Amino acid sequence: MSARSLVVVGHGMVGHRLCQALRERDAGSVWDVTVLAEEPRPAYDRVGLSAYFTGSTADDLSLVAAGFLDHPRLRVRLGEPVVAVDRAGRSVRTAPGHTYRYDALVLATGSYPFVPPVPGREAAGCHVYRTIEDLDAISASARSSRTGTGVVIGGGLLGLEAANALRSLGLTTHVVEFAPRLMPAQVDDAGGQTLRAHVTGLGIGVHTATVTERIEADADGRVARLVFGRHPEGLTGLDADVVVFSAGIRPRDELARESGLAVGERGGVVVDEGCRTGDEHVYAIGECAVAGGRVYGLVAPGYAMAEVVADRLLGGAASFTGADMSTKLKLLGVDVASFGDAFAATPGALPITFADPVAGVYKKLVLSDDAASVLGGILVGDAGEYGTLRALVGAAGAVPDDPAQLILPAGGGSGGSGGSGAGVALPAQAQICSCNNVTHGQICAAIGDHGLTDVAGIKGCTNAGTSCASCVPMLRTILGQQLAAAGVEVSTALCEHFDHSRAELFELVRVRGITTFSQLVAEHGRGRGCEVCRPVVASILASIHNEYILEGERAALQDTNDHMLANIQKDGTYSVIPRLPGGEVTPEALILIGEVARDFRLYTKITGGQRIDLLGARVEDLPKIWQRLTDAGLESGHAYGKSLRTVKSCVGETWCRYGVQDSTTLAIDLELRYRGLRSPHKIKMAVSGCARECAEARSKDVGVIATDLGWNLYLGGNGGFRPRHAELFAADLDTETLVRHIDRFLMFYVRTADRLQRTAPWIEGLDGGLAHVRAVIVEDSLGICAELDAAMAHHVDTYRDEWKATLADPVALRRFTSFVNAPDTSDPDIVHVLERGQPRPARDGERAALIAGTTTVTGRSA
Amino acid sequence: MNWTDVCALADLTPDRGVGALVDGAQVAVFRLGDGPVLAVGNTDPIARANVLCRGLVGSRGDRAVVFSPLHKQAFDLVTGVCLDAEDVRIPVHPVEVRAGRVFVGPAGAAGAARRIV
Numbered sequence: 001m002s003a004r005s006l007v008v009v010g011h012g013m014v015g016h017r018l019c020q021a022l023r024e025r026d027a028g029s030v031w032d033v034t035v036l037a038e039e040p041r042p043a044y045d046r047v048g049l050s051a052y053f054t055g056s057t058a059d060d061l062s063l064v065a066a067g068f069l070d071h072p073r074l075r076v077r078l079g080e081p082v083v084a085v086d087r088a089g090r091s092v093r094t095a096p097g098h099t100y101r102y103d104a105l106v107l108a109t110g111s112y113p114f115v116p117p118v119p120g121r122e123a124a125g126c127h128v129y130r131t132i133e134d135l136d137a138i139s140a141s142a143r144s145s146r147t148g149t150g151v152v153i154g155g156g157l158l159g160l161e162a163a164n165a166l167r168s169l170g171l172t173t174h175v176v177e178f179a180p181r182l183m184p185a186q187v188d189d190a191g192g193q194t195l196r197a198h199v200t201g202l203g204i205g206v207h208t209a210t211v212t213e214r215i216e217a218d219a220d221g222r223v224a225r226l227v228f229g230r231h232p233e234g235l236t237g238l239d240a241d242v243v244v245f246s247a248g249i250r251p252r253d254e255l256a257r258e259s260g261l262a263v264g265e266r267g268g269v270v271v272d273e274g275c276r277t278g279d280e281h282v283y284a285i286g287e288c289a290v291a292g293g294r295v296y297g298l299v300a301p302g303y304a305m306a307e308v309v310a311d312r313l314l315g316g317a318a319s320f321t322g323a324d325m326s327t328k329l330k331l332l333g334v335d336v337a338s339f340g341d342a343f344a345a346t347p348g349a350l351p352i353t354f355a356d357p358v359a360g361v362y363k364k365l366v367l368s369d370d371a372a373s374v375l376g377g378i379l380v381g382d383a384g385e386y387g388t389l390r391a392l393v394g395a396a397g398a399v400p401d402d403p404a405q406l407i408l409p410a411g412g413g414s415g416g417s418g419g420s421g422a423g424v425a426l427p428a429q430a431q432i433c434s435c436n437n438v439t440h441g442q443i444c445a446a447i448g449d450h451g452l453t454d455v456a457g458i459k460g461c462t463n464a465g466t467s468c469a470s471c472v473p474m475l476r477t478i479l480g481q482q483l484a485a486a487g488v489e490v491s492t493a494l495c496e497h498f499d500h501s502r503a504e505l506f507e508l509v510r511v512r513g514i515t516t517f518s519q520l521v522a523e524h525g526r527g528r529g530c531e532v533c534r535p536v537v538a539s540i541l542a543s544i545h546n547e548y549i550l551e552g553e554r555a556a557l558q559d560t561n562d563h564m565l566a567n568i569q570k571d572g573t574y575s576v577i578p579r580l581p582g583g584e585v586t587p588e589a590l591i592l593i594g595e596v597a598r599d600f601r602l603y604t605k606i607t608g609g610q611r612i613d614l615l616g617a618r619v620e621d622l623p624k625i626w627q628r629l630t631d632a633g634l635e636s637g638h639a640y641g642k643s644l645r646t647v648k649s650c651v652g653e654t655w656c657r658y659g660v661q662d663s664t665t666l667a668i669d670l671e672l673r674y675r676g677l678r679s680p681h682k683i684k685m686a687v688s689g690c691a692r693e694c695a696e697a698r699s700k701d702v703g704v705i706a707t708d709l710g711w712n713l714y715l716g717g718n719g720g721f722r723p724r725h726a727e728l729f730a731a732d733l734d735t736e737t738l739v740r741h742i743d744r745f746l747m748f749y750v751r752t753a754d755r756l757q758r759t760a761p762w763i764e765g766l767d768g769g770l771a772h773v774r775a776v777i778v779e780d781s782l783g784i785c786a787e788l789d790a791a792m793a794h795h796v797d798t799y800r801d802e803w804k805a806t807l808a809d810p811v812a813l814r815r816f817t818s819f820v821n822a823p824d825t826s827d828p829d830i831v832h833v834l835e836r837g838q839p840r841p842a843r844d845g846e847r848a849a850l851i852a853g854t855t856t857v858t859g860r861s862a
Numbered sequence: 863m864n865w866t867d868v869c870a871l872a873d874l875t876p877d878r879g880v881g882a883l884v885d886g887a888q889v890a891v892f893r894l895g896d897g898p899v900l901a902v903g904n905t906d907p908i909a910r911a912n913v914l915c916r917g918l919v920g921s922r923g924d925r926a927v928v929f930s931p932l933h934k935q936a937f938d939l940v941t942g943v944c945l946d947a948e949d950v951r952i953p954v955h956p957v958e959v960r961a962g963r964v965f966v967g968p969a970g971a972a973g974a975a976r977r978i979v
């Protein structure tokens with residue numbers, strides 16, 4: 001049979017799923033697929049769109065696997081929207097005027113954001129929130145904002161997400177909602193109250209029961225003010241020049257309307273159980289379709305429809321009979337979940353609620369009239385049980401005798417860890433991943449059959465967790481249970497010598513006052529240690545006691561870099577980086593560094609961290625090099641340590657015509673305060689003098705950006721393998737408060753992070769994320785702030801330059817030789833050649849020639 | 863055997879190494895805790911740099927090992943076998959401690975210390 005042609009209109013999330021499903025199942029190659037797409041890029045993860053503001057790129061969001069578009073029977077035409085459907089002639093016409101014939105047509109055109117008819121809504125600076133291009137435009141508006149204020153119109157799920165985005169762009173943010181509560185479609189009044197407390201606590205203005213009457217623009221046509229027609233406290237309006245409309249969505253059904261297909265009362269292409277329209281050759285799926293009388297604004301039902309159509313196209317009889325509208329999100333660091341019959345609409349339904357206004361937690365569970373099964377619920381502030389509870393919906397007899405225990409905090413503890421509801425056994429048919437329709441039984445089978453030991457493996461085998469990721473914590477719990485049942489231990493042990501995690505060892509050392517590795521390993525471990533635990537313990541001892549790291553037994557714990565106070569290079573030479581706090585350097589210091597480099601024939605380079613690296617130093621030269629540097633007042637830059645690296649600065653208010661605070665002085669002060677602090681991984685910071693951000697502070701673990709009123713503090717950024725932007729932690733701080741926050745943040749990190757875990761993954765791994773950090777270090781929820789402050793004060797008071805201490809210690813200096821029995825001999829295998837006037841390690845071929853006797857070698861200095 | 867007097871036992875920091883020249887070969891000499899002194903070739907054959915004397919000392923199971931400071935492979939200090947790459951091995955040198963001095967002999971027949979080329 002010759003191939004038939006399928007035309008898909010729209011390459012969004014659902015259209016793409018259809019292509020995937022068809023390519024996977026159409027073994028006989030029945031269909032040639034043509035996708036006509038309006039957007040300029042192939043399908044991407046719209047659900048994860050907001051991650052675009054926190055470091056993900058358009059490529060990261062792409063849903064299209066490498067090579068997928070090269071499939072010979074698939075063509076995707078980007079930027080070519082369909083403008084008309086000729087049902088009689090079975091063809092579509094696109095904007096550039098091309099015509100495509102079809103045997104089957106699938107409309108997957110999604111929806112468009114609804115913009116209420118507020119006068120003035122066309123002003124520049126007004127946006128919607130749906131595509132990558134929308135987000136680019138919002139960023140640009142935020143950058144050019146003069147008022148520094150943004151408003152989101154609409155306080156639903158997407159509106160709050162948009163508010164978070166504006167906030168992360170550094171704008172003072174307000175949310176305006178017509179209904180009397182936030183997220184009116186998902187939560188009830190009590191849940192809305194709790195949510196509101198969280199959102200206002202983050203500094204976002206919330207205006208519910210408020211009507212926006214008009215939008216006023218300035219002379220350039222840029223939005224300048226929102227005028228309210230009604231506000232509960234009588235506020236007349238807000239000055240703002242960035243506005244995002246997020247007032248719901250409307251199905252994009254124009255092609256269907258114009259070609260005479262039936263559309264729903266409130267829009268949407270009407271389809272039957274097979275997702276087919278009144279025309280047997282035309283289907284509609286995703287957000288543009290009305291199935292069973294309703295439009296589904298979530299991706300999971302859309303995926304289910306795509307699967308149905310793929311099956312039907314291949315002769316099957318699958319049908320779509322409605323879908324779960326459960327949602328769980330982390331909005332602005334607050335968990336919100338709503339599932340099943342959340343509003344207790346079922347006759348006789350029994351709601352039970354639990355509220356803890358102090359902790360900001362509200363939970364409601366809706367049970368059937370006989371209290372034997374769970375119908376739905378709402379969770380705000382702590383949605384740890386979401387996975388279990390949602391999976392229980394409809395599973396008869398799964399409710400314990402005392403149903404309240406399903407939502408009460410675990411074991412009377414202070415909330416947090418218990419949350420996964422592990423105590424309730426889930427039936428095999430319980431759906432765990434609603435996006436991809438994967439059940440508990442399927443996940444357990446995959447773990448057993450493939451010997452899976454991590455969540456990545458489950459994702460690979462079952463697709464669970466690959467869309468909205470809200471089920472990932474549940475996957476982790478199930479994995480833990482399965483492995484435990486199979487007798488496989490999921491270990492947090494540091495290495496074969498200690499059963500403890502780094503954080504546990506830290507507590508042991510701190511609480512028991514342990515001062516040596518031998519004592520720790522004798523009392524709590526075994527063996528002689530290794531390359532993992534020795535440096536970890538060295539770092540813990542240094543963080544707590546801050547004593548000279550090369551003294552006595554500690555010398556044997558340090559990795560070679562800390563042992564030599566320099567970074568080892570591929571040929572066994574070392575690099576030397578003196579500290580230049582804030583990147584500031586005097587001409588005298590610059591000249592001295594130049595002279596040292598020249599005299600010891602070192603390769604010289606400006607680093608990515610605003611300082612100068614001298615490479616190629618031989619072991620025996622290190623003390624001589626440092627003698628000259630310390631004589632001139634330069635100190636170790638700890639480029640070798642898991643410790644503070646640099647605090648990058650910009651010139652700031654002192655010189656720059658835009659600067660609003662003295663960023664250079666603050667950077668220097670921070671660098672001097674935290675220099676030498678040993679930590680689980682390296683720590684980087686930066687301070688920018690204004691929102692132009694020349695110091696790239698948001699790419700650092702700790703980033704500070706000056707504002708008119710003080711400093712904005714951002715936490716948890718990094719470059720490297722998984723780049724991500726730091727998130728706004730607190731705004732407009734005075735310097736003292738800023739430093740106190742940073743002190744506590746660092747000490748809390750030092751105490752509890754895993755080995756080699758930067759601040760971003762550490763925050764991610766905390767139950768509650770950045771909100772938890774805020775609770776601990778601002779609200780002192782664990783009662784440890786005084787300890788953290790004291791620990792930092794101890795660090796600051798006891799700091800000493802390691803190189804100065806080493807030069808004064810004849811025993812420590814003995815290690816800087818190549819040969820103990822020939823201290824004046826240098827390693828003859830180290831060979832450098834000149835390139836662009838500077839030395840570099842010889843490459844293999846060059847080395848053979850040079851060792852054989854040629855002489856462009858740069859010998860060592862006298 | 864041709865022994866080289868390398869240093870005093872007291873010059874060795876427990877669980878750390880030093881480099882030494884033994885008949886022109888580069889050797890790494892380690893003192894394990896308060897216990898025995900062991901010597902192996904100083905060249906990391908994988909990274910091809912003379913650095914093993916600067917690695918961390920520790921144990922893998924019950925074997926005493928040194929971890930290369932460059933890429934952290936473990937080398938058995940008694941047999942010279944690389945525990946992370948079975949076919950790689952480094953020369954092992956005999957050691958004797960006499961009257962507080964450490965003497966190192968030439969590598970066993972297993973392999974002459976390799977120069978890096």
Ligand code: SRM
Pocket residue numbers: 567568569575576577605606607608609610611612613639645646682684699717718719720721722758
């Ligand atoms: C010298 C320098 C490159 C340069 O020529 O500019 C450098 C060199 C090294 N980097 Fe880097 N990094 C240097 C700036 C950076 C930066 C840019 C910055 O700091 O602004 C980054 C990205 C920012 C960040 O860290 O978030 C960077 C991200 C990394 C990473 C990835 C970290 C991550 O979280 O994924 C590593 C690997 C690691 O640490 O595990 C790394 C590791 C290294 C090591 C230590 C690799 C090694 O073990 O040999 C290199 C040793 C240098 C040496 O021997 O001196 N280097 N490295 C820069 C020294 C800056 C300084 O003044 O101290």
Ligand SMILES: Cc1cc2nc3c(=O)[nH]c(=O)nc-3n(C[C@H](O)[C@H](O)[C@H](O)COP(=O)(O)OP(=O)(O)OC[C@H]3O[C@@H](n4cnc5c(N)ncnc54)[C@H](O)[C@@H]3O)c2cc1C
Pocket residue numbers: 009010011012013014015016036037038039046047048049050080081082083108109110111129130131158161252255285286287288296297298299300302329468
């Ligand atoms: C910020 C944000 C967060 C979200 N969060 C969640 C969440 O947490 N959970 C959840 O389930 N859902 C979420 N959603 C909703 C989810 O993204 C949608 O349900 C899903 O994208 C619907 O897929 P679709 O393919 O039907 O529509 P879309 O993904 O919108 O794709 C439709 C595509 O069709 C194109 N198109 C339209 N008309 C034409 C034409 N005439 N010719 C050619 N192409 C055309 C459009 O340009 C678009 O690319 C979120 C949405 C947004 C915007």
Ligand code: SF4
Pocket residue numbers: 650651652653656657658659660663688689690691692693694695
């Ligand atoms: S961040 Fe601002 S103050 Fe600093 S240099 Fe750039 S423009 Fe100037």
Ligand code: FES
Pocket residue numbers: 432433434435436464465466467468469470471472
């Ligand atoms: S529930 Fe969305 S990915 Fe599993």
